[in-house]
Amino acid sequence: MPPRAHDTRRPGRPRRTGRPQDLVRRTAFDVIRAVDTRDAYANLLLPARLRDRGLTGRDAALATELTYGTLRGRGTYDAVLAVCSDRDLRRIDAPLLAVLRLGAHQLLRTRIPSHAAVATTVELARDVAGPGQAKFANAVLRKVATRDLDAWLEIVAPTDETGRLAVTYSHPRWIVSSLRDALGTARDELEALLAADNDRPRVTLVARPPRASVDELIAAGAEAATYSPYAALLSEGDPAAIDAVREGRAGVQDEASQLVALALAAVPLDGRDGRWLDLCAGPGGKAALLAAVAAGRDARLLACDVQPHRAGLVRRTVDERTGVAVVDGTTPAWPAGAFDRVLVDVPCTGLGALRRRPEARWRRGPETVAELGPLQRGLLASALEAVRPGGVVAYVTCSPHLAETRVVVDDVLKVRPDVERLDTPAALAEVSAAPLPDLGSGPYAQFWPHRHGTDAMFMALLRRAGERR
Known part of the structure; x- marks a missing residue:
């Protein structure tokens, strides 16, 4: 829909009416629209918007809940909105559809009173789409408000199992099927996994030795995590408010991400062990931890990324001993056999981090896996x-998708008889601070959010056989 002639404000600038709730909802709307139109990541954009608009405390918490909740629940809300609207959702202007999803979330998954959720959402629709569209939004949302979520699911969820789970847990069908395949013999856990994808996780911090310790993070308000000896959990608050994080001595990093770096560093080697490589290092979480461990063992890490801006992010996380280079990892600039340990954290669909980046489920399709x-x-x-x-x-x-994990490794090793698979679950157990169950029977390891409280990260440890030097 073209801009309306009577609306002379610049697009994207929220109207300040003096009512904080208007600004809260407008902030959530602006982030959701940036996710849709600019491929922005909510976890990166939202904190900046909260700071820019001076939203703190309960207002910041509500804006966060509205943003993430709407992004996570989009599939469910679209199914409900399709029944409540006399227009096909594809014919509804994108900004208005974002408003309707935001309203549906408030009505179906928050304790906001129905009359307040409808009134404030209609006002937002008037602000971003005009009076006529506000009337349409009012009619649709009043229909949504006639039932609770369970009652709506009885109506809108398909009868086939994949469709029911897709709508109930707001995942695309192809992701539901892929996760079922990845769980293998544990397919009865599928609903628990889908539910875990919709639980917003606590922030996981990493203390980068020797510049920071878990004790320092605990003293700043975090609590010790379960598995990684360098991890702490932050239930609320801005990580950047912690001195160690603000100064780069600690950072935000999922516990599984920490453990895979530590496991690589801990595998016993014969002979030389001074040259380490992170082939796809951006934005730098694993590189920073590897660099810290390497420094304590008189080794040096080279961290590479094909994208200059991601290499720049790496540079900000590592110390001066670590080399950082812009390199295409598929056509490297070093001789064969130059390194003793290599981490290759490949670009993927990100299906393992849907808790943290709920929008990723709507950005990818099955064709992305093949690409x-x-x-x-x-x-x-x-x-x-x-x-x-x-x-x-x-x-x-x-990602737990089989085509991105064991299928890739198995395919590559078909022509590499000089490479042996190591027992990855055993290697991870060696570096974990607590027993680490249910990673799989080996030789590969798969983390799961519903089992471990981590991202669904896959790891395969491989040793190149032959003469050791």
Whole structure:
């Protein structure tokens, strides 16, 4: 819909009426629209918007809940809105549809009184789409408000199992099917996994040795995590308010992400162990932890990324001993066998981090898996060339999709008889501060949010056989 002639305000600038609730909802709306139109990430954009608009305390908490809740529940809300609207959702202007989803979330999954949720959402619709569209929004939302979520699901959820789970837990059908396949014999856990994807996780911090410790993070308000010896959990508040985080001595990093870096560093090697490589290092979480461990063992890390801005993010997380380079990992600039340990954390669909980036489920389709496959195989092949005989490669991806995990490794190793698979669950158990169950029977390891409270990260440890030096 073209801009209305009577609306002379610049698009995207919230109207300040003096009512904080208007600004809260407008902030959530603006972030949701940026996610839709600019491929922005809510977890990066929302904190900046909250600061810019001076939203703190309960207002910031509400804006956060409205933003993430609407993004997570989009599939469910669209199914309800389709029944309550006399227009096909594809014919509703995108800004107005975002408003309707925001209103549906308030009505179906918050304790906001129905009359307040409808009134404030209609006012937002008037602000971003005009009076005529506000009347339409009012009619639709009043229909949504006639039932609670369970009653609506009885009406809108398909009868087939995949469709029912897709609508109930707001995941695209293809993701539901992919997760079922990845769970294998544990398919009865599928609903628990889908539910865990919709639980907003606590922030996980990492203390980068020796510059910070878990004790320092605990003293700042966090609590010790379960598995990683360097992890702490923050239930609320801004991580940047912690001195160690603000100063770069600690950071935000999922516990599984920490453990895969530690496991790679802990695998025993014969001979030389001074040259480590992170082939796809951006934005730098694993690189920072690897660099810290390497420094304590008189080793040096080279962290690379193909994108200059991501390499810049890496540079801000590591110390001066660590090399950072802009390199295409599929066509490296170093001789074969130059490194003793190599981490290749490949680009993926991100299906393992849907708790933290709920919008990712709507951005990807099954075709993305096929598109990423050649790149993932090429990067693993390059990593195996970069490591010396006797050295170790960690293939890591934040996805449980079989076509991004074991299928990639198995395909590459079909033509690499010189590479052996190591017992990855055992290696992870060696570096965990507590028993780490249910990673799989090996040789690969798969983390799960419903089992471990982490992202669904996959890891394969591989040793290049041959003469060791």
